[in-house]
Amino acid sequence: MGRPLFEAHGISMQLDDNRRWLFKDIDIELNQREILVLQGPSGTGKTTLLKCLAELIPYTSGYSKLRGKKPVEYELGIPGWRSRVMYIPQRPTAHPGCPLDLFNIVKKFSSQKVKKDIGDPIQIGMQWNLSESHFTEKWSNLSGGEMQRCALAIAICFKPDVLLLDEPTSALDPDSAGKVEESLKKFACIWITHDSRQADRVGTRHITLSRSHPSTPTDSEYEENQQVNMPKRRQEQQPQRSRRLSPSAFRGGLPVDIT
Numbered sequence: 001m002g003r004p005l006f007e008a009h010g011i012s013m014q015l016d017d018n019r020r021w022l023f024k025d026i027d028i029e030l031n032q033r034e035i036l037v038l039q040g041p042s043g044t045g046k047t048t049l050l051k052c053l054a055e056l057i058p059y060t061s062g063y064s065k066l067r068g069k070k071p072v073e074y075e076l077g078i079p080g081w082r083s084r085v086m087y088i089p090q091r092p093t094a095h096p097g098c099p100l101d102l103f104n105i106v107k108k109f110s111s112q113k114v115k116k117d118i119g120d121p122i123q124i125g126m127q128w129n130l131s132e133s134h135f136t137e138k139w140s141n142l143s144g145g146e147m148q149r150c151a152l153a154i155a156i157c158f159k160p161d162v163l164l165l166d167e168p169t170s171a172l173d174p175d176s177a178g179k180v181e182e183s184l185k186k187f188a189c190i191w192i193t194h195d196s197r198q199a200d201r202v203g204t205r206h207i208t209l210s211r212s213h214p215s216t217p218t219d220s221e222y223e224e225n226q227q228v229n230m231p232k233r234r235q236e237q238q239p240q241r242s243r244r245l246s247p248s249a250f251r252g253g254l255p256v257d258i259t
């Protein structure tokens with residue numbers, strides 16, 4: 001096997017409050033058109049893990065690479081990384097204006113401007129039971145499911161290499177959800193879902209996070225292709241020191257990187 005499209009090694013997050021490990025030593029490999037499904041009970045750190053992989057929040061140790069390069073090795077650094085390894089939240093943050101306004105603003109960001117062949121969110125939305133008018137409607141007038149699809153359509157227009165999807169169909173009816181699923185299968189995704197049938201439909205790899213406790217530091221189960229490898233411990237990687245990111249690094253909750 002050649003180099004994976006995306007890889008993460010030993011990603012760990014220790015919480016400040018009681019030094020509890022939220023997750024520890026998560027290893028990920030992802031190739032083109034693969035979907036890694038991330039599951040686990042509420043509060044086990046799934047969203048936090050996606051934000052770590054997008055370099056939106058600092059984490060305790062570990063590192064990720066896309067096409068063999070670490071975030072800092074990309075032109076524009078972390079913002080360049082986030083435009084390629086893109087986190088898409090479950091609920092879009094309230095934005096002023098309409099979805100098309102957001103699309104036009106994001107197009108001007110330096111991390112996106114360099115991209116050629118930016119897609120048309122309206123064309124994508126129309127494959128998912130949306131119409132053009134949804135993209136010119138104020139965000140505040142859209143339903144949860146309409147907002148979710150508009151934000152996702154805008155994000156994939158920018159053709160990220162890896163989509164980090166936080167319950168991308170949680171607000172959708174089954175027909176729309178099925179159409180979105182089909183579109184997303186063309187991408188490399190790390191996909192949080194609580195729906196085990198969806199996990200079976202879309203997943204080519206699987207990780208399940210379990211609850212950790214202050215007294216049992218390593219409590220992440222790593223499950224790949226249905227085979228559970230009980231807690232994977234750090235192997236050869238040296239832990240990195242906790243990284244401090246600038247305030248702009250904490251812009252979670254946006255459908256796309258806005259730097």
Ligand SMILES: Nc1ncnc2c1ncn2[C@@H]1O[C@H](COP(=O)(O)OP(=O)(O)OP(=O)(O)O)[C@@H](O)[C@H]1O
Pocket residue numbers: 015016017022040041042043044045046047048049
């Ligand atoms: N920096 C932090 N300091 C303290 N606690 C934190 C920090 N970051 C995350 N947490 C806690 O870690 C837990 C995991 O949150 P997270 O949203 O990642 O869980 P989740 O598995 O995605 O849950 P859900 O399925 O409900 O969306 C939460 O209890 C959260 O409050």
